[in-house]
Amino acid sequence: MKTIFNIKNLPLFILLIIAIIFSFYMQFYTFPKRLIHNDQVIAYYDMLKHYDSGKVPVTGPRFIGTTALAGYDNTARLPGGAFYIIMVFFYKLGNLNLDTARAINMAFSIFILFIFVFWVYKRFGFLVSVAAYIFIFFNGYTLKATTDFWNPSLVLILSFITYMLLYEYIGNKNESTKKISAVLLFPFLAVMGQSHFATFFSFTSTLIVYLVVRFKYTKKYILFWGIGVFISFLLYLPYLISEIQNGFHNTMMILNTREGLKNFPFPQIWAVLLYPTNEMSTYFGTRLNSIIHFWFSNPPYIYGFIFLILSVLFSVFCFIREIIFLIKKKYSDDTEKNLGEMFFILLLSIPVTIISFIVFKSKPGTFWYLYSLFSFSFTPIFLFFYRIRDKIYNIKYLSVISLLLLLNVFAMYGELIRYVNLYEHSRDYNVLKDVAEFIEQDSQGKKVKVTYLYDPKDTYNDIFQIYFPQYNIQISENPDISYIIKDKTWEYNWDKERNERDMQYIYDNNAKFLTNVGAVLLYRCY
Numbered sequence: 224m225k226t227i228f229n230i231k232n233l234p235l236f237i238l239l240i241i242a243i244i245f246s247f248y249m250q251f252y253t254f255p256k257r258l259i260h261n262d263q264v265i266a267y268y269d270m271l272k273h274y275d276s277g278k279v280p281v282t283g284p285r286f287i288g289t290t291a292l293a294g295y296d297n298t299a300r301l302p303g304g305a306f307y308i309i310m311v312f313f314y315k316l317g318n319l320n321l322d323t324a325r326a327i328n329m330a331f332s333i334f335i336l337f338i339f340v341f342w343v344y345k346r347f348g349f350l351v352s353v354a355a356y357i358f359i360f361f362n363g364y365t366l367k368a369t370t371d372f373w374n375p376s377l378v379l380i381l382s383f384i385t386y387m388l389l390y391e392y393i394g395n396k397n398e399s400t401k402k403i404s405a406v407l408l409f410p411f412l413a414v415m416g417q418s419h420f421a422t423f424f425s426f427t428s429t430l431i432v433y434l435v436v437r438f439k440y441t442k443k444y445i446l447f448w449g450i451g452v453f454i455s456f457l458l459y460l461p462y463l464i465s466e467i468q469n470g471f472h473n474t475m476m477i478l479n480t481r482e483g484l485k486n487f488p489f490p491q492i493w494a495v496l497l498y499p500t501n502e503m504s505t506y507f508g509t510r511l512n513s514i515i516h517f518w519f520s521n522p523p524y525i526y527g528f529i530f531l532i533l534s535v536l537f538s539v540f541c542f543i544r545e546i547i548f549l550i551k552k553k554y555s556d557d558t559e560k561n562l563g564e565m566f567f568i569l570l571l572s573i574p575v576t577i578i579s580f581i582v583f584k585s586k587p588g589t590f591w592y593l594y595s596l597f598s599f600s601f602t603p604i605f606l607f608f609y610r611i612r613d614k615i616y617n618i619k620y621l622s623v624i625s626l627l628l629l630l631n632v633f634a635m636y637g638e639l640i641r642y643v644n645l646y647e648h649s650r651d652y653n654v655l656k657d658v659a660e661f662i663e664q665d666s667q668g669k670k671v672k673v674t675y676l677y678d679p680k681d682t683y684n685d686i687f688q689i690y691f692p693q694y695n696i697q698i699s700e701n702p703d704i705s706y707i708i709k710d711k712t713w714e715y716n717w718d719k720e721r722n723e724r725d726m727q728y729i730y731d732n733n734a735k736f737l738t739n740v741g742a743v744l745l746y747r748c749y
Contacts (some may be wrong), residue, residue: 231616232518234625235353241649245636246360250369252640254329255322255370256648259655261682264291266372267321270310274319280304280311282473283417284374286480287586291685299476302462306374313372325372332369332380336360339383339598343605345374346390347558349613350624351608356627358604361635363503363642364590364597366445375591377418385411385426386598389568392444394561402464405447406454413455415595419706423586424490424579429572436571457576483586490520490580492573494590496542498600500534501527501635505590507646508716516715517645524641532632541603546570548606562606569599645683646712646742652690656743658683661738661745662706671700672705676713676725683708705748707734712742 257263266284268291269412273280283301285294310324313331317323336359344352359365368376385408392404408430416422434441434448441448464472507517518528545566576596582589615621648654662671673683707729714722727745734746 231669232349232620234621235349236624238629238632239353239356242357242360242632245632245648246356247638249361249636250333251364253366253370253643253647254326256643256651258647258650259652259686260365260650261288261290261679262373263371264682264685264689265294265356265599266374268292268295268685270314270372271689274311274314274571275306277313279461280307281461283307284419286420286477288441288679290679290681291331291689293681297476299480300473301417301420302466302473302477302623303413303459304461305414305417305458306377309377310372325370328372329369331361332376335380335383336365336369337385339535342387347562347605347609349604350612354591354608354628355601355605357632358499360602361632361639362499363506363639364498364594366639368594369504374418375594378415378422379591379594379597381411381418382426382595382598383439385415385595386565389430389563390561393564394557402444402447405444406451409448409451409455410458413458413593417458419551419592419594421490421585421592422595424573424583424585425576425593428579428598429575429596431567432575433571435483443536463552464666481707488585488587490576490585490587490593491590492576492593494539494593495569495573495600496592498597499534499604500538501531501631501638503642507642510716512718512720513716517551517642524637527634527638527641531638532633538604541607544607545603559609562602562609565599566602566606569596569641572596572599592743649712650710650740651741654743656691656738657693658708658743658745659687659696661740662687663694663696665737665747666696666704668695668697670697671704671706672699672702673708675708676709676728705732705734705744706737707732709744709746710742711739713746 265288269284272295279306283303283306286299289298302499310328313324313327314321317327340352340356341360343355345428364379367373368379388408388411391400395401395404401494409427412422412427412430412650416427417715466472504514504517507513517741518524518531538719545563548554549563549567549570552563554563576593579585584593611624615624662673675682684698687694690696709729711723717725729746732748734748737745737747739745
């Protein structure tokens with residue numbers, strides 16, 4: 224590996240400095256503008272209830288989406304309290320201030336990502352680490368994960384730790400490092416599984432199958448894998464004791480919930496191709512209308528759209544290329560061979576995840592259901608840059624690569640800022656605070672009910688009670704005044720028929736438009 228202080232690395236140094244400046248600005252720009260929606264409300268409310276109880280949480284996030292208040296006592300929760308233990312800890316560390324706790328979480332997440340990028344540098348060289356920084360930090364899923372409390376986000380961040388551990392188990396020549404990695408992998412997966420249940424059906428299942436496939440190698444470390452499994456069991460022991468004491472109440476609710484899942488649960492496994500790219504439509508709508516609106520509404524963002532296409536093509540190219548290399552077993556050194564093994568695990572995860580989702584009747588969910596595989600999806604790109612590491616010292620070659628990466632930094636910066644302004648900032652804390660203040664003044668202390676046009680219908684009733692108790696909004700099931708809230712950002716994700724049906728509901732309830740703040744349109748029924 225050549226030293227990074229080689230003068231020929233200057234374009235990469237400049238590129239890295241620019242990327243760090245832009246990425247940090249993007250983090251701080253996004254942080255105060257994150258939206259508040261049902262998932263955020265549930266996480267915050269449940270965290271407050273855990274904090275108020277004074278007990279260590281033994282259950283995690285809710286098994287299915289409900290409303291925060293109405294679903295609190297009658298919704299199954301994930302076994303194990305790791306997510307809320309971390310969340311409550313940050314909340315206490317932040318002096319019981321949610322924004323401070325979120326900032327601590329952001330620092331924690333970025334710290335793990337920096338450790339990963341530094342580890343990539345130590346294992347694969349400076350070029351791969353610079354590429355890793357750009358592809359990871361200028362990524363919509365990463366930005367969402369670092370700037371808010373949300374249980375899938377913890378899974379995404381911790382996936383980078385499991386990546387390092389698994390690689391060290393496979394490729395490190397130090398036996399102690401291999402053994403420690405084997406011990407730690409399942410406990411980390413237990414924490415991730417206590418944050419989102421789909422971890423069990425994706426990476427956990429994949430790891431188990433991989434250990435069986437490579438059993439000749441596995442058996443050398445079977446004792447240490449066993450220790451890791453035992454530690455994982457200990458992480459679930461508080462939950463098991465609690466369930467024994469309350470007659471397995473939560474476990475029965477989980478089983479009843481799974482019985483109600485009747486759809487064919489095919490996971491969106493193509494996410495592993497799109498995670499490393501500029502594609503993030505799962506957050507603003509995957510229908511054609513919403514995609515066209517995001518990229519081509521005034522002003523259109525053609526430059527970003529071009530790099531979106533290029534990034535997807537590049538990811539597919541790297542993926543197919545590595546399949547060919549894997550078949551031919553064509554590796555130049557041990558590092559390349561070890562990365563090839565990591566790619567084999569990524570390939571293995573595809574059939575294993577599909578079968579696990581079907582057999583265990585998981586919800587098919589969306590891209591964040593597969594966040595335990597997030598870090599592994601970058602492997603084909605790591606391999607691509609590792610294989611061209613020597614050619615990079617040709618100054619023309621280096622300049623072209625650096626320029627393309629820099630142009631993608633600018634493309635993703637513009638895309639992420641555009642997304643935040645259109646879909647996050649328009650529904651953030653300050654927007655909803657203004658809506659709450661307007662309703663307080665308009666209702667004049669009377670009992671009210673706010674119906675959200677989309678599911679869950681009680682979302683805004685919960686938001687006003689949990690986030691804005693300082694306003695005298697008297698939420699009631701027997702209201703004197705009824706309000707309807709329409710979200711402009713959803714208009715572009717629905718077809719014409721759905722939007723017309725929403726407007727008909729407003730007309731049928733004799734609702735008149737009062738005001739709009741950001742993306743929130745407020746109507747009052749007369």
